[in-house]
Amino acid sequence: MQKEKEIQQLVDSLEGYLHQKVKVDLHYSDLSKIFKRMRRLDEERFSEYIKRMPTHILGDILETFNERMLKESLQILSLKKMIGTIKKMDSDDATDLMQDIEELDEELAASILAGLDNKEQEEIQRLKGYEEDEAGAYMQIEFFAANHNETVRQTIENLRKLKYSEELENVSSVFILGDYNNLVATVQLEDMLLFDFDKSFKEIISKRPEKYKPRYVNDKEDIEKVVMDFKEYDLQVVPVIDSDNYLVGRITADDIYDLLQEMATEQIYNMAGVDEEAEGEKRAIDISRKRGKWQFLNMCTAFFSASVIARYQTTIEMLPALAVLMPIVASMGGNTGNQALTVMVRQMAMGDVDDTNWDQSFFREIIVAILNGLIFATLVGLGSYVWFKNTKISLVMSFAIFMNFTIAGLCGTLIPLLLKKMKTDPAVGSSILLTMITDALGFLIFLGLANLFIF
Amino acid sequence: MQKEKEIQQLVDSLEGYLHQKVKVDLHYSDLSKIFKRMRRLDEERFSEYIKRMPTHILGDILETFNERMLKESLQILSLKKMIGTIKKMDSDDATDLMQDIEELDEELAASILAGLDNKEQEEIQRLKGYEEDEAGAYMQIEFFAANHNETVRQTIENLRKLKYSEELENVSSVFILGDYNNLVATVQLEDMLLFDFDKSFKEIISKRPEKYKPRYVNDKEDIEKVVMDFKEYDLQVVPVIDSDNYLVGRITADDIYDLLQEMATEQIYNMAGVDEEAEGEKRAIDISRKRGKWQFLNMCTAFFSASVIARYQTTIEMLPALAVLMPIVASMGGNTGNQALTVMVRQMAMGDVDDTNWDQSFFREIIVAILNGLIFATLVGLGSYVWFKNTKISLVMSFAIFMNFTIAGLCGTLIPLLLKKMKTDPAVGSSILLTMITDALGFLIFLGLANLFIF
Structure with a gap:
């Protein structure tokens, strides 16, 4: 019912x-x-x-x-x-x-x-x-333009006609074209209402050209750059021109909402080894295949980390407590590295970290890693001692935790910076690479030190 | 130089x-x-x-x-x-x-x-x-309103005066107020240009009230809901009213760009156990403390997983190969669970998954987990056999991988749904909870099965 x-x-x-x-x-x-x-x-x-x-x-x-x-x-x-x-x-x-x-x-x-x-x-x-990452792929070719020789009154009349035919929505600005149909200015409707309706745009604009200077984008420009411009310059609409300076379309705020969300989703998914497009399709078999690729890579790195442990099989046989404690080193290092990595990748995506100021973030991350490395080395060392009552084990554990925290902080910061230098997306594959390092080195340092100092 | x-x-x-x-x-x-x-x-x-x-x-x-x-x-x-x-x-x-x-x-x-x-x-x-999550905290109180008894001409004259004083920007819409200063309509400037300037708004609006019906928000409304409305209804600006129906401000597109990005950042950071506000401040000591909280939780869950291993110390002593292989089960389970979790959390945040359709996502994730569970159980089983030449070990490994994949898919989907049901943010703490499950159960299944079937 x-x-x-x-x-x-x-x-x-x-x-x-x-x-x-x-x-x-x-x-x-x-x-x-x-x-x-x-x-x-x-x-x-x-x-x-x-x-x-x-x-x-x-x-x-x-x-x-x-x-x-x-x-x-x-x-x-x-x-x-x-x-x-x-x-x-x-x-x-x-x-x-x-x-x-x-x-x-x-x-x-x-x-x-x-x-x-x-x-x-x-x-x-x-x-x-247009390619998927080009501004042109996101523009609409419906827009309202006026020739700079037109009077404001003529333009308003043209807009009326157009609006009556219901062919155009969201006309917050008029794009003003010059003699060769080149874009010369953008005038917001609210400013146009202030003009003397009997004057031409040319006359009006010539008095304050810098005010009406259009902030345009090229149709081949990277769309992510365009989105950042909207955000940075609080834009509502932007005209799109082609390589001949000819006005070909416009991008509006509602496109930017979608793109901002899509870009964030893509980054979140990339970091988790998930493909945004495949997930959108929602067919289980496609999703399986795409996710499987990353799982395969993860399998390879997991076997690699296991091979590090394999070198110390006899050590573990003598002291199985090591097998109990070693995942703690790997897990905590991975967690710490992931924090640093996530912050770096996100701040790079938002343009907060770039070539000119990456060193600040780098040093900050190192300090954070060392500080927390010291604290958790102490805590984990104490915990291990309470559990196994073995000073050597707990000292080795402490040192391994400290080392792995430092390495994790270092790699979490450097991996995205290096990927960017190599012109690839810092979000893609970085967390698997990081986990491989914190796992393999975590096991190596812990078991290696145990092998050296405990027996 | x-x-x-x-x-x-x-x-x-x-x-x-x-x-x-x-x-x-x-x-x-x-x-x-x-x-x-x-x-x-x-x-x-x-x-x-x-x-x-x-x-x-x-x-x-x-x-x-x-x-x-x-x-x-x-x-x-x-x-x-x-x-x-x-x-x-x-x-x-x-x-x-x-x-x-x-x-x-x-x-x-x-x-x-x-x-x-x-x-x-x-x-x-x-x-x-206003509270940080209320729409009122993001509105500006500068806006342009007109009484519905005014003629369009009067209103344009008022707007001119206001614009000349340079006190207001981005007037894409005029908010129309009724007899009690209550909000009765929103008129875009581009529509206003079509009106007969000598008529009052009241006359004009009464002909098509549904067209000018204002889409407003309440000042106490959740700002995330407002952001979603902007995205869904392609809004440029929205009037904000208080509990007495009185117009108190407006929220514009540029606020939404910032909020969309901030909401995504918060989600990304929450999933990684990082505090968005602390990171913004950029003081290493604050960042250390905030991140340390999550690292502490991670330490506790890591010790818990270790306690599972500890139950099987004698088993490991007899067959150290188990210590070599067990992190593979945990790592691959964690990776798989994280994929499912990330997709669920993000799709819930975007409103794609809710109470009415969560079952679709749930079944899709289970199918994906079982499919890839079967594939990787086979691959990992083969890999283990090639390495250790022990049929029993590789069968136990296969079965553990399959089980952990299924559990990971199940938990990755259910954890955010349950957190949401409990009215907490599905992004916060979910990945640590998930890792605890995939680690502890991964070790338990693998070592438990080995203990039962190998000796």
């Missing part, structure tokens, strides 16, 4: 949206949530309402679906409806959705593309041409 | 900014970078230029400094200059800076506060009253 009641609520919301009798203006995010829930509760109704969604919002909803739900929806929807939907979408979103469709069903994607007019086809092809 | 040259470049930029001869309109972010670099190269010049920075930008620069640089700057700057600086800042930034100053020098903070006029004092006190 509970289920029936929930379905009825979802149906009511959807009917309310479709008929607008009760004036519910649902956002595509709300509709997406309703459809995701409906898909789990009542597949038939899911199909029914997906078919009834109007084209102007259907694309945004489909974009939020995972692979499986998108596939199902494509089987339900007619080609005509899909063509209408793509036509209604912003260029960047349309391109994303087309790429998702292409991955699922190349033939269908080709049919949809064929149903678009030449201009739309050309736009999607152009956006698809 | 290289150093002298760099200093000269920094000096040139600063002089260029101060005199505006060369029309350099540097952003506070640029100036902050210049000062941070200068501080390392030439402390005297750093002091000289900090003193010469105009008040309207000095506050934004000071806010980007770390504790030590802020402390130095406060010693250089006069009280009068500091009062002037705080006066020029947006309310939210002024409050943040005042709180930073208070932590360093309570007396100075009190003197600055005393130098502000009553309204400014009251504003800062009010903003300081």
